Amino acid sequence: MNMYTLFIADDEKIVIEGLTTDVPWEAFGIAICGTASDGKSALAEINRLKPDLVLADIRMPGMTGLELIGKAKKSNPDLVFIMISGYSEFEYARRALELEAVDYLVKPMEAEDIVRSVRKAIEKLEKKRMERSLSSRLEKYENELAEKHVLHLLLGRRNADAEAKEVLTQPFAAAVLLMKDGFRSHEALMVHVREQLRHCYLFTVEASIVLVSLQPEELRSCLQRVLDLFPGSAGLSSIHHEARNLPVAYEEAKEALKIAVFGSLGLTEYEELGQYGLHKGTRMIREIEQFFLSGGSLKEMDGMMERTLDYARKHKLSPQKSKVLCFALIKHFLEHMEKEYELEDKMFGEGYLLYETVESLQTLDELERWMRATVREALEYLDNNRISFNEKLIHELKQYLHEHFSEPIVLEELGRHFYKSPAYLCSLFSKNAGKTIFEYITALRMDHAKKLLRSSNLKISEICEKAGYSNHKYFNQVFKKNTGKTPGQYRSEHVVKLHSE
Incomplete structure (x- = not known):
């Protein structure tokens, strides 16, 4: 048997006591959950306790029973009322029934009348519960059927669009x-x-x-x-x-x-993604290429990686496009290092092996970690081998200058010959040789001029040209600045010494 709760509201205490004790409520599966002696208190308690049934007097202080029905049903539409009154006025009964009260009892009431009304109320409650249960099951079935149609269409099942169209x-x-x-x-x-x-x-x-x-x-x-x-x-x-x-x-x-x-x-x-379009990424590729064409510094690689990753995130590039961008940056970086420092072996293997590594990465964060690790390893490798690279370059540069000091020397041509930027060559040479390239060339020219002045009968103008100077006056100035004597004075002194020996 289902159990129901009953709330009693009446302004006469004796009526509440009688209703509470004279009717065997438990035999009908009913438990009294509360009572009140005025309309306002009754409404507050009903809203708090949420009973199934209310037995209420029509006339109560603070709020009538009819008002109580209207206000209580706003928060609990399924609440069932049985109205009682000391008056047998038709208008009260009609109004109570309009408000969907189950019954209208006139005091004094017999227990049988109360029981009959309560049974009628229970029948109404059970009917509502049955209807609600049926409605809930029907709604659940309809929802499950609708979900089934939507899922079938979602997964591309055949002929599913007709059913889903209804949903x-x-x-x-x-x-x-x-x-x-x-x-x-x-x-x-x-x-x-x-x-x-x-x-x-x-x-x-x-x-x-x-x-x-x-x-x-x-x-x-x-x-x-x-x-x-x-x-x-x-x-x-x-x-x-x-x-x-x-x-x-x-x-x-x-x-x-x-x-x-x-x-x-x-x-x-x-x-x-549609707004960004398929062309996105090409601008960043061009920026990467330009960075290395313009002799981008290795110290700027951190910033270049940040710009590449920010571009991928901002434009929400697809995984494939993001991988292409990051691969392009690292490939250019490694090629730049191999060319700049004349590395004989590829530090990270062939390009296709490098790209296989990139393809295996699943997120942009993984790509970032891979790029930073690759750059870090490459720079560490360079630091460990930089001395041998530099020594080899300086040795080859000095050898070149010894062979070509009598020719016009232009820094841009030196850079092209050694595949280095002129600024890099000048800086590296000064640090390793202790003098600038032009100071070194001048020393070579002066040594050669002094040798010819001491050991030949060539005219000074001829020695000037063989030492790499086209302007006789300028040669004299440079020679005196480096030896403290003019070419003629130097020859005279060394010829005399030779004769005296």
């Missing part, structure tokens, strides 16, 4: 969520979503949660709130208006989710 009668959008906690957070998340979205279908497909909402405008804000509570990523499709486009919406949401997961983003919308 997706409004504009809709799809979303796919992938939570960091995996299945542990799915149940709580789905409860949270259902509380916020009335018209929404939820499914678990493999490791992700799929939502199809007939409230597309509300779906976006719902997803943002969900991701604040449940860490993860989500992809949101554009809005669609025809049921047959549900598989398209699903693919859009999955594509957006890939970007979100790869870039460690929260919510990514498919419409954003």
